[in-house]
Amino acid sequence: MGIRPTDSDVAAALRTFGLRLSTLRREAAVPVGALAGNGGIPVGRTQLYEILGGRVQTPPSWDLVQALVQHCRRHAAARQRVLSVPVDLAYWRREHGFLVQLCDRARAEEDPTAVPAGRTLTVQGIYRGPVSPAAAGPPAYLGVVTGDIRQVRCADVWVNPENTDMIMARPQEFSVSAIIRYDGARRDEAGRITVDTIADELEKKVAPIRPVAPGTAIVTGAGELRQRNGVRYIVHTATVHGEPGTGFHPVRGIARCVENVLLELDGLDLDLPERSCVLFPLLGTGVGRGDVREHAGALTHSAANYLRSARRSRIGTVLFLAYTDLELQACLAALGEAGVVVRA
Structure with missing residues (x-):
């Protein structure tokens, strides 16, 4: 069984994921300028702001997310910053996987060549x-x-x-x-x-x-x-x-x-x-x-x-x-x- 994700579901998930990364960056006190183009994050300042604000249409790559989280973890540890957002890579890998999965399913729904999902049954029998x-x-x-x-x-x-x-x-x-x-x-x-x-x-x-x-x-x-x-x-x-x-x-x-x-x-x-x-x-x-x-x-x-x-x-x-x-x-x-x- 699966409830079909809508465009608004995808947009909300991308925004939530981006804002979680943004919160981590802010709590770790890492300037955006120190991330953009550095530390394995091959995007510019403007694009990174778009990702952190959730204003994107596709998930960021796992390599980018991993590099960002590792950079914030090192920065926070060096300055003894207390974080409310997890820095465990397994957590972020799982969350990123959920996001990719959601976006993939939404794209499949828009594909006219995809197998029809069928009509939802609302009466129990x-x-x-x-x-x-x-x-x-x-x-x-x-x-x-x-x-x-x-x-x-x-x-x-x-x-x-x-x-x-x-x-x-x-x-x-x-x-x-x-x-x-x-x-x-x-x-x-x-x-x-x-x-x-x-x-x-x-x-x-x-x-x-x-x-x-x-x-x-x-x-x-x-x-x-x-x-x-x-x-x-x-x-x-x-x-x-x-x-x-x-x-x-x-x-x-x-x-x-x-x-x-x-x-x-x-x-x-x-x-x-x-x-x-x-x-x-x-x-x-x-x-x-x-x-x-x-x-x-x-x-x-x-x-x-x-x-x-x-x-x-x-x-x-x-x-x-x-x-x-x-x-x-x-x-x-x-x-x-x-x-x-x-x-x-």
């Missing part, structure tokens, strides 16, 4: 059918739910598609990860996050082992989503990996993510009902820009194979989220290919 297990026991169900994930209240577990660094998207981003992070956090009356519940728990678990292998599944609590949507757990799975200058791409063998998530849920002692419902987005098709039809088929078949296996599972239903009519068509076609006869 559930289509599911039985999957006969290999061993005797109650049937499991496989299906699709339509609409915005924020309106889904039928699943005990939500699956969060993450990158191999397991760093959740910023709340202002356009992704399932951002929605889960924001709606699962504690917020004040103005809607500002006061406790970043899910992201903080994930960070504690993944910090010693980052980056994780593709397909890794890590379980956290659901924070405020438990009261809001009836979600008991979030399973974060590494479905995309980032590359400098090119953004995020789906991991190979993405269908293994489905199996790993279900194995993790069945292998842990969790507070889940006996026939739990698990909700998957179409992994790798958002920021990873994977082919919707291809991914819908691979993910659906993986879920069907797992539910048909002989092992006893606490999972009674697996649903895939379809945010657009094209995603719904792809899911229904994949279910048919998997031998699942669905009913609304």
